[in-house]
Amino acid sequence: xxxxxxxxxxxxxxxxxxxxxxxxxxxxxxxxxxxxxxxxxxxxxxxxxxxxxxxxxxxxxxxxxxxxxxxxxxxxxxxxxxxxxxxxxxxxxxxxxxxxxxxxxxxxxxxxxxxxxxxxxxxxxxxxxxxxxxxxxxxxxxxxxxxxxxxxxxxxxxxxxxxxxxxxxxxxxxxxxxxxxxxxxxxxxxxxxxxxxxxxxxxxxxxxxxxxxxxxxxxxxxxxxxxxxxxxxxxxxxxxxxxxxxxxxxxxxxxxxxxxxxxxxxxxxxxxxxxxxxxxxxxxxxxxxxxxxxxxxxxxxxxxxxxxxxxxxxxxxxxxxxxxxxxxxxxxxxxxxxxxxxxxxxxxxxxxxxxxxxxxxxxxxxxxxxxxxxxxxxxxxxxxxxxxxxxxxxxxxxxxxxxxxxxxxxxxxxxxxxxxxxxxxxxxxxxxxxx
Amino acid sequence: xxxxxxxxxxxxxxxxxxxxxxxxxxxxxxxxxxxxxxxxxxxxxxxxxxxxxxxxxxxxxxxxxxxxxxxxxxxxxxxxxxxxxxxxxxxxxxxxxxxxxxxxxxxxxxxxxxxxxxxxxxxxxxxxxxxxxxxxxxxxxxxxxxxxxxxxxxxxxxxxxxxxxxxxxxxxxxxxxxxxxxxxxxxxxxxxxxxxxxxxxxxxxxxxxxxxxxxxxxxxxxxxxxxxxxxxxx
Numbered sequence: 001x002x003x004x005x006x007x008x009x010x011x012x013x014x015x016x017x018x019x020x021x022x023x024x025x026x027x028x029x030x031x032x033x034x035x036x037x038x039x040x041x042x043x044x045x046x047x048x049x050x051x052x053x054x055x056x057x058x059x060x061x062x063x064x065x066x067x068x069x070x071x072x073x074x075x076x077x078x079x080x081x082x083x084x085x086x087x088x089x090x091x092x093x094x095x096x097x098x099x100x101x102x103x104x105x106x107x108x109x110x111x112x113x114x115x116x117x118x119x120x121x122x123x124x125x126x127x128x129x130x131x132x133x134x135x136x137x138x139x140x141x142x143x144x145x146x147x148x149x150x151x152x153x154x155x156x157x158x159x160x161x162x163x164x165x166x167x168x169x170x171x172x173x174x175x176x177x178x179x180x181x182x183x184x185x186x187x188x189x190x191x192x193x194x195x196x197x198x199x200x201x202x203x204x205x206x207x208x209x210x211x212x213x214x215x216x217x218x219x220x221x222x223x224x225x226x227x228x229x230x231x232x233x234x235x236x237x238x239x240x241x242x243x244x245x246x247x248x249x250x251x252x253x254x255x256x257x258x259x260x261x262x263x264x265x266x267x268x269x270x271x272x273x274x275x276x277x278x279x280x281x282x283x284x285x286x287x288x289x290x291x292x293x294x295x296x297x298x299x300x301x302x303x304x305x306x307x308x309x310x311x312x313x314x315x316x317x318x319x320x321x322x323x324x325x326x327x328x329x330x331x332x333x334x335x336x337x338x339x340x341x342x343x344x345x346x347x348x349x350x351x352x353x354x355x356x357x358x359x360x361x362x363x364x365x366x367x368x369x370x371x372x373x374x375x376x377x378x379x380x381x382x383x384x385x386x387x388x389x390x391x392x393x394x395x396x397x398x399x400x401x402x403x404x405x406x407x408x409x410x411x412x413x414x415x416x417x418x419x420x421x422x423x424x425x426x427x428x429x430x431x432x433x434x435x
Numbered sequence: 436x437x438x439x440x441x442x443x444x445x446x447x448x449x450x451x452x453x454x455x456x457x458x459x460x461x462x463x464x465x466x467x468x469x470x471x472x473x474x475x476x477x478x479x480x481x482x483x484x485x486x487x488x489x490x491x492x493x494x495x496x497x498x499x500x501x502x503x504x505x506x507x508x509x510x511x512x513x514x515x516x517x518x519x520x521x522x523x524x525x526x527x528x529x530x531x532x533x534x535x536x537x538x539x540x541x542x543x544x545x546x547x548x549x550x551x552x553x554x555x556x557x558x559x560x561x562x563x564x565x566x567x568x569x570x571x572x573x574x575x576x577x578x579x580x581x582x583x584x585x586x587x588x589x590x591x592x593x594x595x596x597x598x599x600x601x602x603x604x605x606x607x608x609x610x611x612x613x614x615x616x617x618x619x620x621x622x623x624x625x626x627x628x629x630x631x632x633x634x635x636x637x638x639x640x641x642x643x644x645x646x647x648x649x650x651x652x653x654x655x656x657x658x659x660x661x662x663x664x665x666x667x668x669x
Contacts, residue, residue, distance in 0.1 A: 346524020
């Protein structure tokens with residue numbers, strides 16, 4: 001038996017070593033994890049609210065994030081310093097869109113020519129018309145492709161738009177002037193018609209009309225799951241002859257640089273308003289669409305979605321927090337005797353307070369962690385179901401951090417009341433409680 | 436301030452409970468006594484005598500309504516909750532009838548607890564807790580939980596926990612009350628050994644056989660000290 005020494009009168013510093021608080025926190029973590037392990041099902045049920053809230057928050061944040069990237073990559077990318085004059089503004093509320101469709105006259109070929117001749121300084125101006133792939137088809141020998149986007153274009157669209165020539169050539173000025181029966185096709189048609197043959201100089205039927213393939217476009221990819229490579233481009237003049245004499249045009253204006261683009265937009269607006277006799281106080285009866293205005297509108301829409309999400313998440317979090325508070329109050333009652341023991345051994349009020357606040361924070365933090373995992377699974381599932389061509393909804397790190405910090409704070413906040421109840425317990429009463 | 440050799444000095448301690456309607460119950464009515472360093476004292480009395488109240492005061496779990504109480508040179512009768520917690524941590528080692536161990540924690544962690552609240556670094560803490568368990572011959576049971584230990588072993592864990600902070604007094608409340616008589620004797624032997632090496636021990640009990648192990652018996656009845664007898668070493 002080792003000797004037991006008795007220290008003589010100890011010095012009595014009033015405050016403890018600075019490391020004391022930290023040690024208590026570590027002890028509290030240990031207790032919290034132990035409590036979680038001891039009551040797995042109860043903890044899980046308790047945390048459901050926080051889990052759902054965190055999952056919702058992260059899924060919506062990552063969807064919006066993914067769509068933002070997507071919009072920036074695919075839709076809003078009109079090419080460098082290009083804006084499009086069209087019948088209406090693209091990104092707007094559905095009511096406004098319907099109204100604009102009713103009220104606004106399409107941009108006609110005369111207006112394109114007017115702009116081409118009257119705008120003072122631009123790099124390029126081209127026009128496109130398309131069938132919007134309604135009832136359109138393309139055929140080669142026994143193979144058919146449906147819902148083909150038939151586009152009539154001016155020859156300079158290759159310099160303005162995003163398409164690039166993979167082989168052959170684009171539509172040329174002579175094609176345009178002579179209303180040639182030539183076409184420039186997308187990769188989907190190459191895959192369907194010419195998997196092992198050179199497509200150049202082959203004759204395909206577009207809505208039953210024969211066209212000679214003069215060029216093939218590089219693959220573009222998909223937007224919202226829809227292929228962007230399922231198209232046939234022909235000279236705008238030929239398009240007018242066979243598909244629509246007076247098509248609604250998309251006039252693509254390319255400026256020299258971003259700064260000049262703003263002036264060019266204003267000039268275009270002024271010219272068109274004057275030509276269309278729009279009164280001073282009335283809105284444009286046409287749309288000028290540029291990447292930045294598209295993005296701006298997009299952000300307004302997602303902002304609204306995000307606002308609603310914040311509301312829902314807040315409700316979930318408060319409900320989840322109250323459930324946590326309830327279970328912590330039960331836990332304090334259950335562990336009154338333990339609190340008595342700890343107090344008899346020298347735990348101060350703040351030690352007990354810290355223990356229970358940390359326990360509820362860890363509890364909620366674990367809920368947040370589960371929410372993150374669930375969100376990961378949901379986004380994986382979305383990608384699996386909708387396909388990788390849809391927005392690559394990678395979960396942003398910021399969303400994970402916000403989810404974890406938010407859930408932990410909820411636990412902290414709703415743990416304060418039960419913890420203060422525990423801290424206030426009288427050691428004698430607490431020790432006397434049996435459980 | 437009491438002289439240096441005096442570890443406990445209680446002067447006219449009163450503990451009064453207001454029961455409403457101007458009815459007052461005096462659990463203690465003017466208790467005065469002192470204990471020197473190294474003494475082995477039993478506090479005896481039947482239930483309702485006020486000995487539990489006295490033990491709570493000595494153990495700094497409670498404050499007296501009136502009177503002064505000095506513990507190891509400090510007046511502790513007028514301290515706040517947290518200051519009392521600090522005194523309990525530094526000066527007092529509790530041993531309870533029902534052991535009062537944390538059931539989910541190992542023996543080692545139970546013994547470690549007072550050191551956690553005194554803010555000792557982990558390495559030193561584990562060393563000290565292990566050493567305390569060795570002193571009560573439980574070195575081979577460190578990682579067992581209380582429900583894996585016998586009653587006597589549990590009480591020895593509790594004694595190790597009481598020793599680990601080198602307290603001024605060990606305050607044992609019916610330490611053999613939940614044990615069979617043979618195990619109880621073992622525990623009393625352990626207390627005797629602890630006393631031999633210089634620990635001050637206060638034993639609260641209602642059993643004569645147990646109190647007989649002490650060298651001094653303070654008899655409490657009706658909130659007063661009835662008799663304070665010294666037993667010469669056999």
